[in-house]
Amino acid sequence: MITLQNVNKAYKEFALKDLSFSVKKGFITGFIGPNGAGKTTTIKLMLNLLEADSGSIKVFGDDYSTQMNKIKQRIGFIYADHHLYGHMTIEKMKKVIATFYTNWDDQVFASYMERLELPWKRKINQLSKGMGTKLSIAIALSHHADLIILDEPTSGLDPISRREILNLLAEVIQDEEKAIFFSSHITSDLEQIADYITFIHDGKIVFSDSKETITDQHYLVRGANELLDKDIRTLFVQVRETSVGFEGLTNQAELVKRLMGEHVVMERASLEDIMVYTVGKP
């Protein structure tokens, strides 16, 4: 659906370096990374809201440079900039946005309005944060887009609304014809519904793989400090040592099991563990 190859983008004090990954049809890909890792910048590049310094971004096999309109029609994304429409009611805003999309579907939009309990007559700048997010999602899903890109769709939402949004996304992906890419800090959300995970840290992709592969490879390992010689340390992404022993994250679970299985305790790492240990502040 979308493939980035060796994409670079530099700001004065930050750079995305050599990003390569793809978002697959029929699946939900979660995009995780700490604050300032480059998630929003990557998403802006994917939406052609920013131009890369080098590298290639292909969407549905096409380039923005020649097929901009065709591509944009097939992408649904969160409308982050509500300010433009702040003075309008949802009803009015819908009319404006509907004109952008040849496949806009009033019925689908109305059904999301009802399901998400959004008020047609309320002005955009009078919506709560949660309502604004839900409205963005309703818009993103109402023009039969094939690729849905969401930047932090669940942040700032209460647990009930978050679950509502996750269930909605899980339903949308059922038909296997679409792809969803969404960034989040809330790793438990991604653990729940993502099929693939792309992890970015300091402008670089740490990994981009299926959730099963990632959770099969990553284990938390606990044992006595004496076990940690120079070679063993290379098996760990990061190790935290205390007077009572060490805890480390490995991304080579099989090898660790084979070499030290009898002497250590191993448990599957959560996405949060993986993120915290990889960033280096366990």
Ligand SMILES: Nc1ncnc2c1ncn2[C@@H]1O[C@H](COP(=O)(O)OP(=O)(O)OP(=O)(O)O)[C@@H](O)[C@H]1O
């Ligand atoms: N227009 C810009 N000019 C210069 N630097 C920028 C610009 N936009 C973002 N940055 C910098 O790029 C880095 C990455 O920002 P980005 O918003 O992509 O991170 P993020 O992973 O989405 O973070 P968060 O989770 O906090 O939203 C940050 O250091 C930010 O200050």
